[in-house]
Amino acid sequence: MTSALGSELRTPHSALRILIATDAWHPQVNGVVRTLDTTTRTLRNLGHDVCVVSPDGFAQLPVPFYPEIRVSWPWPHRIDAVVRRFRPQHVHIATEGPIGQMVRRYCRHRGWRFTTSYHTKFPEYLRALVGVPERWAYRVLRWFHNGAAAVMVATPSLEADLQSRDFTPPIRRWSRGVDLSLFQPKAREAGPYPRPVLLSVGRVSAEKGLEDFLKLNTPGTKVIVGDGPAKAELEKRYPDAVFLGYRKGQALADCYAAADLFVFPSKTDTFGLVMIEALACGLPVAAYPVTGPIDIITRPELGALNEDLGRAIEQATTTGDPAVCVAEGRTYTWANCTAQFLANLVPVRA
Template identity: 50%
Template sequence: MRILLVTDAWRPQVNGVVRTIEKLIEHAPTFGAEIELLTPDGFHSVPMPTYPEIRLSLARAAAAEAKIRATAPDHVHIATEGPLGLAARRACIRAGRGFTTSYHTRFPEYLRRRAPVPERWTYAWLRWFHNAGDGVMVATPSLAEELAARGFKRIMKSTRGVDADRFRPRPGIDVFGLPRPVFLYVGRVAPEKNIEAFLSLDLPGSKVVVGDGPSRGALAGAYPDVRFTGSLQGDALAEAYASADVFVFPSRTDTFGIVLLEALASGLPVAAYPVTGPVDILAGTGAGVLDEDLGRAALAALGMSREAAREAGVRYSWAEAARLFVECVRAAMKERAERPPALRRKG
């Protein structure tokens, strides 16, 4: 089976969407699927307002149609709701071709942080986008329940994974050389990540932020005692996790949080708010603390078992994520094939 995966998020961006797609490409052949990509490569692009590190491709439906014809896929999966995703959606609807989508990002909450746009408007647009497809894949049960309550249809279960060989406990390593305990954040340094909720906490020891983004300069200036490392990849990132004592996840808007799995697999207990993502991953594991008081959660996490954290992290694998993805695609294709043509959605 050949799947054309359409994504506005692609290299050189560093985020969970890109990492997920990379791993799906790697593992999908094990389950009988080959993934080809339609990405912003080859299209003119413009910087995203308020976030110039992300560029938006100037794609049209005709370009997406040409790529679909050239690829001749058995199925189209649209991973993002950006210009390229919109062009592919329009092309599929024009051709009467079925497609699935993914809900990776809480755009209504992100947009509200940057502009006075009511969340209900953005959710209405997202319903229009996703409900035209044959299924929308979401990574957690709590997000599935929330989207169903908001009128999203044909919700399908997916998941994320972690490279448990790279992200592992590394006893004795300390790349920071800071007073302990070390409280760590890893991820995009942007307003929607709510990082100041972590940086403003009165905690013993040291705080470290690994990552880059539009808020890094302002936050580094406001919190000179915090170590800002910039973006890290590969073994350097794995060593950063293994050198910390607690992973603090201040976001209230992530749909999953792959960094949570990386921290856990590294044997790092987690402190987080009781929201989608942390609730689904941490509840009942003994590997972290969920609390509306993030400082209290961070201090309590110091006493959590690093062995329990590792055990909670390695429950997730990229192979299982790819298996579920391929399974969802096959289910959507089967359901569409069995549906009378008159009932197939026109968008």
């Protein structure tokens, strides 16, 4: 694993003490957790001392409308003790939940500088799940991130979106990576499902737009990898689709390898890590022309974007070139991603 994640960055560095605060951590399965976990391991492979302040060891409660996600409720003095003992040179706050809030409070109280990252469009999620007006949630997010020395985002379109919403700190790029030792092209073999196999990977929840995909009348087989609060209902309503549940590691890579096209129906993601994994496996992508897809699917050989998802699937099937997809997917490395993260950090004291 070290060679896959860290070898490209093995240049002389002074070891840094980096504290990363996150409310999203194992056993959650999502792109945020995968990004933070892989970046942390890569930093440690490079010799840096990384402290992850996560929900581990703290009391947790399930989110009422999304029980698979649990929110921790740590006492402030316990968070303060962790930060104080570690004596970080750099602080990065990855999420806006209770842990992120408490580490932010600690830094602000001491006049420390810190960076944040914007991973999730919570306003859009809350509107889709429970009807909370977006402007209310954006007001809270502006307050949270506008206290940072810099905000990290994955794409140019997300940067433009946040700037249009009056997020004022410098916005810096922090892209994403693919484990290229795992996600790579393989010969398509005969499988148990009629072709073409149209694959979608991600949380099975209302905000992910899966029903837009499932209700389409397309040839072949729709295969859904992932789990979430909408899975049982969607399985009932769309019995012709195949729901495989969560897959990770080689089992996930095998799902990509067995598919013919990747469908990304979400309009609320900030990036879409699964899209670049699909590309690295040689799968063209069909998606809506929104933040994330518009930054990744930049030419017809990589797939197609269309406000009509069915039309995007037809176009991607025609124009997608697996060899071009693989070459593009291989440009997204965790080494480059971690190099960006390091360059974006700021010392706690100017």
